[in-house]
Amino acid sequence: MKMLKFYVKERKLFHKEFYDITLTKHETLKITKKICRHFKFRQPALVFKYNTDRGLAKLNSGVINLPKSPNLGILLHELAHIYNYEKLENFHHNKKLMKTLNKFVNYCRKKNYWVKPGKITQCPKCEQISPNPNANYCIFCGSKLGFKGE
Numbered sequence: 001m002k003m004l005k006f007y008v009k010e011r012k013l014f015h016k017e018f019y020d021i022t023l024t025k026h027e028t029l030k031i032t033k034k035i036c037r038h039f040k041f042r043q044p045a046l047v048f049k050y051n052t053d054r055g056l057a058k059l060n061s062g063v064i065n066l067p068k069s070p071n072l073g074i075l076l077h078e079l080a081h082i083y084n085y086e087k088l089e090n091f092h093h094n095k096k097l098m099k100t101l102n103k104f105v106n107y108c109r110k111k112n113y114w115v116k117p118g119k120i121t122q123c124p125k126c127e128q129i130s131p132n133p134n135a136n137y138c139i140f141c142g143s144k145l146g147f148k149g150e
């Protein structure tokens with residue numbers, strides 16, 4: 001599988017992870033720890049350096065370069081490289097990588113991305129914080145405030 005073809009396919013299969021879930025540095029580290037512990041491979045060091053949507057796994061040194069605010073898809077893609085290199089001595093953009101990425105995505109979905117259930121206090125539409133943490137509707141624009149992980 002060509003690299004570009006791989007990128008197109010993963011973004012189509014895991015649209016939510018690549019486009020809808022942006023992580024803070026803290027969340028990125030937390031998810032990395034969970035994945036490495038569960039799938040039993042060496043936890044890479046994370047470097048947040050890019051302003052654009054890209055990642056790079058330095059396989060020998062066990063370092064992952066990420067965007068300053070990475071999406072979940074990029075993180076899991078680079079972790080899949082580290083995993084395949086360690087477990088299968090394989091680092092290509094091929095079916096084995098897609099299989100590993102698929103496992104990681106399913107694990108995150110099953111764990112609901114480690115989102116604790118609770119009321120959303122920041123309006124998804126106007127982004128104002130609700131002064132009442134239990135409010136069902138945004139007092140600024142009237143949008144519905146659901147629950148995290150819904």
Ligand SMILES: [Zn+2]
Nearest residue numbers: 077078081093
């Ligand atoms: Zn790659």
Ligand SMILES: [Zn+2]
Nearest residue numbers: 123126138141
């Ligand atoms: Zn609002």
